[in-house]
Amino acid sequence: MKPVLSTSSASTPRRRLKAAIKRSLRELRVQLSLLNYRVGAHLDLNDVDLDCLDLIALRGPLSPSALARHAGLHPATITGILDRLERGGWVARGRDASDRRAVVVRPLRHRIAELMQLYAGMNTLIDEICADYGEAELKVLATFLTQTADAGRTAAERLAG
Numbered sequence: 001m002k003p004v005l006s007t008s009s010a011s012t013p014r015r016r017l018k019a020a021i022k023r024s025l026r027e028l029r030v031q032l033s034l035l036n037y038r039v040g041a042h043l044d045l046n047d048v049d050l051d052c053l054d055l056i057a058l059r060g061p062l063s064p065s066a067l068a069r070h071a072g073l074h075p076a077t078i079t080g081i082l083d084r085l086e087r088g089g090w091v092a093r094g095r096d097a098s099d100r101r102a103v104v105v106r107p108l109r110h111r112i113a114e115l116m117q118l119y120a121g122m123n124t125l126i127d128e129i130c131a132d133y134g135e136a137e138l139k140v141l142a143t144f145l146t147q148t149a150d151a152g153r154t155a156a157e158r159l160a161g
Contacts, residue, residue, distance in 0.1 A: 025148065039118045045088070048073070052081050053090050057112050061104040063096070072160050 033047075040050040048071075055070050056062055062070070068078040082105060085091045090111050096102040130138060 035119075035122060039115070042118055043115065045090075049081050049084055052078070053085055053107065053115070056085075056091055056105055057107045057115075061094075061096075061106040063102055063104055067105060072156055 064078050068075045091105050096104045
């Protein structure tokens, strides 16, 4: 049987660690927003266009309605975003091979490579940080970050109603 510890002494370090994690995630969000802002400014893309481009690159090809769901945006808003991304040479609209009536949006690889080049500095720094961790620790971090991204998605969906 486990010894009973007082709630305050057992939970205080854990509570502090959880608070530190939440603070760090907020700081990370701010820093990534600033990085994305600078990347977008470099490429003449606004924040939401860059986010949608990244969603297409990560999960594409996507239908415009699937992109709207992933981005939490109205389909009419997505139409304007896709028009801008297509004019800028970032994406191409085409027909879905399995359903010729359906439209899908694909990222244009050469432009995505241009985008990724702007994130190369951050990716290199992350590689340097990861070099200090063992495989088991990296698995824990990867799981935590995946679950945190899922939690963010769930929280955003709940706010959307």
